[in-house]
Amino acid sequence: MALHEYECPACGGAMEFNPKTQKIKCPFCDSEFDVKDYVANHNSDSAGEAADDYMTNPAAGEEDNSQPMYIYRCGSCSGEILATESLGSMKCPFCSNNVVVKEKFTGRFTPDYIIPFTKTREDAIEAYKGYVKSKKLLPKVFFDQNHIDEIKGIYVPFWLFNATQNYRGSFDATKVRTWSDSNYNYTETSYFDVVRVGSERFERVPVDGSKEMPDDLMESLEPFDQSKMVPFNMGYLAGFLANKYNVEASENRDRAINRMHSSTVSDFRNTITGYSSLRAREEQCTTSDESNKYALYPVYILNTSWNGNNYLFAMNGQSGKFVGNLPFSLSRALAYYFPIAGAIAAIAFVLFSLFA
Numbered sequence: 001m002a003l004h005e006y007e008c009p010a011c012g013g014a015m016e017f018n019p020k021t022q023k024i025k026c027p028f029c030d031s032e033f034d035v036k037d038y039v040a041n042h043n044s045d046s047a048g049e050a051a052d053d054y055m056t057n058p059a060a061g062e063e064d065n066s067q068p069m070y071i072y073r074c075g076s077c078s079g080e081i082l083a084t085e086s087l088g089s090m091k092c093p094f095c096s097n098n099v100v101v102k103e104k105f106t107g108r109f110t111p112d113y114i115i116p117f118t119k120t121r122e123d124a125i126e127a128y129k130g131y132v133k134s135k136k137l138l139p140k141v142f143f144d145q146n147h148i149d150e151i152k153g154i155y156v157p158f159w160l161f162n163a164t165q166n167y168r169g170s171f172d173a174t175k176v177r178t179w180s181d182s183n184y185n186y187t188e189t190s191y192f193d194v195v196r197v198g199s200e201r202f203e204r205v206p207v208d209g210s211k212e213m214p215d216d217l218m219e220s221l222e223p224f225d226q227s228k229m230v231p232f233n234m235g236y237l238a239g240f241l242a243n244k245y246n247v248e249a250s251e252n253r254d255r256a257i258n259r260m261h262s263s264t265v266s267d268f269r270n271t272i273t274g275y276s277s278l279r280a281r282e283e284q285c286t287t288s289d290e291s292n293k294y295a296l297y298p299v300y301i302l303n304t305s306w307n308g309n310n311y312l313f314a315m316n317g318q319s320g321k322f323v324g325n326l327p328f329s330l331s332r333a334l335a336y337y338f339p340i341a342g343a344i345a346a347i348a349f350v351l352f353s354l355f356a
């Protein structure tokens with residue numbers, strides 16, 4: 001496997017994609033290039049060489065859910081870089097060289113599009129700090145600077161589905177009117193046959209194509225502004241992690257179509273208003289004109305394991321929207337509430353003494 005490196009043409013340093021300027025920049029001599037120009041002019045394909053593919057063996061009796069691991073040899077320091085099968089862009093842990101395994105983003109793995117990072121790692125760290133600060137009862141490990149430094153920018157593979165949903169629904173509806181005079185109460189019920197027929201076109205409904213990423217977490221990071229999506233270029237990966245897809249489009253298709261279905265059904269139902277009652281007689285939604293594309297989306301991630309559970313903080317690398325599930329620590333809760341409880345008890349005691 002060929003490794004692709006991002007050597008600075010001026011000083012030989014490892015170049016990185018800069019989310020602020022949207023250019024590829026050398027942190028050592030500040031040389032800056034347009035992503036397109038750089039990759040076209042300074043492609044250093046042969047600089048690295050992958051070592052033999054290497055697979056980890058699960059311990060006896062243990063189920064192996066892990067991916068096979070690969071070892072690559074860094075082209076600039078010869079150090080060994082260990083990576084999962086799907087990881088295609090990473091940093092050499094010894095010399096901080098940024099490398100991309102070309103095979104992970106070429107051939108059938110070539111992304112059609114990429115949304116480049118626009119938020120920096122510093123933005124993500126700041127968002128994380130603000131978030132944990134607002135949660136006083138978190139275990140200490142979540143505040144450790146060493147731990148916070150583990151926040152990583154990663155391009156996550158997404159399948160984007162296009163399809164038309166053709167809706168047809170018929171309903172029995174009623175309108176009820178009541179009034180009274182001095183002798184009687186009146187109720188008038190009118191019956192209606194309500195029909196809705198139409199179609200809705202969906203473009204680029206994203207579903208994440210990575211086994212490692214929880215689907216619901218990725219959905220909660222939406223929306224991504226797809227108008228800022230650009231044709232894929234490896235230059236955007238420099239300095240970031242990136243996974244190739246390991247869930248096929250066909251496996252993700254139903255999840256996307258179901259999302260389209262439910263939003264079509266609710267859109268059409270929302271046009272039926274003003275009735276006292278509504279009952280669906282027949283309702284169907286069929287799919288046509290389907291196609292899909294493959295794209296990489298920018299996400300910052302911080303993974304924490306605590307008390308045997310995994311906790312995830314994630315931020316949309318384009319909009320800055322973040323989500324997380326963080327635990328509640330009983331010992332910190334007690335430490336936090338006890339002094340207050342103690343103070344209240346003391347005040348109560350003083351008051352009691354005063355009035356006794």
Ligand SMILES: [Zn+2]
Pocket residue numbers: 008009010011012013026027028029030031
């Ligand atoms: Zn340089």
Ligand SMILES: [Zn+2]
Pocket residue numbers: 074075076077078079092093094095096097
């Ligand atoms: Zn290296």
